[in-house]
Every structure is written in C-alpha cells, then in structure tokens.
Amino acid sequence: MKEQLLNLIKLQEVDLQISKITRELETEPEAIQELRAELQKAQQGLETAQSELSVREKIKKEAEFELQSCEDRIKKSKQKMAEVKTNKEYQAILTEIDSLEAMKSEWEEKIIVAMDEIEKAKQVVAEKEKVVKELEKRLKEARQRLEQSFSHFKKELVELRHKREEMAKDVDKELLKRYDFIRLRRNGRAIVAVDAEVCEGCNMRIPPQKYNELLKSDKLMTCPTCQRIIYWKGILENNGNKEEGE
Numbered sequence: 001m002k003e004q005l006l007n008l009i010k011l012q013e014v015d016l017q018i019s020k021i022t023r024e025l026e027t028e029p030e031a032i033q034e035l036r037a038e039l040q041k042a043q044q045g046l047e048t049a050q051s052e053l054s055v056r057e058k059i060k061k062e063a064e065f066e067l068q069s070c071e072d073r074i075k076k077s078k079q080k081m082a083e084v085k086t087n088k089e090y091q092a093i094l095t096e097i098d099s100l101e102a103m104k105s106e107w108e109e110k111i112i113v114a115m116d117e118i119e120k121a122k123q124v125v126a127e128k129e130k131v132v133k134e135l136e137k138r139l140k141e142a143r144q145r146l147e148q149s150f151s152h153f154k155k156e157l158v159e160l161r162h163k164r165e166e167m168a169k170d171v172d173k174e175l176l177k178r179y180d181f182i183r184l185r186r187n188g189r190a191i192v193a194v195d196a197e198v199c200e201g202c203n204m205r206i207p208p209q210k211y212n213e214l215l216k217s218d219k220l221m222t223c224p225t226c227q228r229i230i231y232w233k234g235i236l237e238n239n240g241n242k243e244e245g246e
C-alpha cells in the first residue's frame with residue numbers, strides 16, 4: 001500500500017503541474033485584457049465620431065437641397081417677371097425674389113457652417129482611427145508574444161501528459177479511479193498528507209484511532225471530513241529506503 005501511495009503522490013505532483021500550466025494557458029494576461037478594454041473604448045469613441053460626422057453631412061445635404069430649391073424658385077420668379085403686365089404684379093414678384101434671396105443666403109450660411117463642422121469632425125475621426133489602429137497593432141503584437149510563450153507551455157504540457165500516462169501504469173487501477181474521482185471534486189488535490197493528526201487537505205483533526213491506523217500505511221484511508229485519500233506524512237521521509245513489511 002505504501003508503495004502505491006507514494007506512486008500516487010508522485011502522480012499527483014505531475015497532475016498539479018498539468019493543471020497549473022493549463023490554467024496559465026487559459027488565463028489571458030492582464031496586459032492583454034487592459035489593451036483589449038482600451039481598444040474597445042477607442043472603437044466606441046471612433047463610432048461616436050463617425051456618427052457625428054454623418055449627422056453633419058446630412059445637415060449639409062439638406063441645406064444644399066434647400067438652397068437648390070430656392071435657386072429654382074428664384075429662376076421661375078425671374079421668368080415670370082417677363083410676363084407681368086402690371087406694376088403691382090412686378091412689385092409682388094420683386095418682393096418674392098427678395099425674400100427668396102434672403103432664404104438662399106441663410107442656406108448658404110448654413111452650408112458653410114456645416115462644411116466647417118464636417119472638416120472638424122473628419123479630423124476627429126482621423127485622430128480616433130489612428131488611436132484604434134495603434135491599439136490594434138499593440139494588441140496583435142502582445143498576442144504574438146503570448147503565443148510564443150504559450151508554445152513553450154504547450155510543449156511542456158505534452159511532455160507532462162506523457163509522463164502522467166507512464167506513471168499511471170504504476171498505480172493500482174481502482175486506486176487511480178478513486179483518486180481521479182476525488183480530484184475532480186476537490187479542486188486538484190485528491191491525496192493529502194496527515195501531519196500530527198491533522199489533515200493537510202482540510203486542516204481538520206483525524207480521530208486518534210484512525211490516525212493510529214494511518215501510521216501503519218497498510219490500507220487505503222480517506223479523511224472523514226474532506227474525503228480525500230490520506231497518508232501519514234512520515235512515509236515521505238522513508239521514501240527510497242525501501243523499508244517495507246508494514
């Protein structure tokens with residue numbers, strides 16, 4: 001039993017390394033998270049600037065349409081002038097043209113203002129585009145660097161999994177099954193030491209009678225509190241001395 005436990009303890013060390021590397025591979029580094037958040041914010045800013053620009057462009061288009069319609073009406077009024085017969089009609093058309101001219105200048109003014117605003121909005125869009133591009137570039141580079149370090153981890157993981165497979169052959173099948181079962185439910189650590197009657201998995205005390213049995217290391221025992229497989233810490237000290245016969 002002692003030999004089995006020792007093999008299982010070694011196997012667990014490999015398993016813990018495997019989960020540590022797996023976690024490492026799954027967790028996105030903070031620097032990348034921050035960059036991504038920054039990029040998202042910059043993209044939102046760019047979208048706002050783009051919609052601001054399209055609002056200004058729409059205003060300009062509407063003003064241009066109104067201006068065109070003023071010009072058309074002025075043209076028509078001028079044509080009418082040639083056909084008038086009375087001075088009164090003539091005066092009325094003149095007044096109409098005057099007010100149309102006034103409207104026309106108003107629309108022209110609005111177009112100038114809109115053009116000015118479009119120019120400014122375009123500058124803002126260009127600046128924001130630059131920021132977005134820069135952040136995209138930085139993020140891409142950070143990801144490439146990460147990929148490089150990940151490939152190192154991935155290689156290590158393959159080696160560790162292979163090692164685990166080999167080591168598992170030295171552990172009794174039933175024991176291994178039990179270990180794997182507990183491992184899934186106990187966040188990785190399924191076999192733990194008991195030192196001075198205290199389980200190192202849950203820090204609870206093992207009843208004295210049970211502890212005395214544990215010292216013999218001749219059968220599979222579990223912690224009454226956390227259900228993990230337990231062993232007496234002392235067996236680690238004798239490890240390698242081949243002091244069997246318990």
Ligand SMILES: [Zn+2]
Nearest residue numbers: 199202223226
């Ligand atoms: Zn325990």
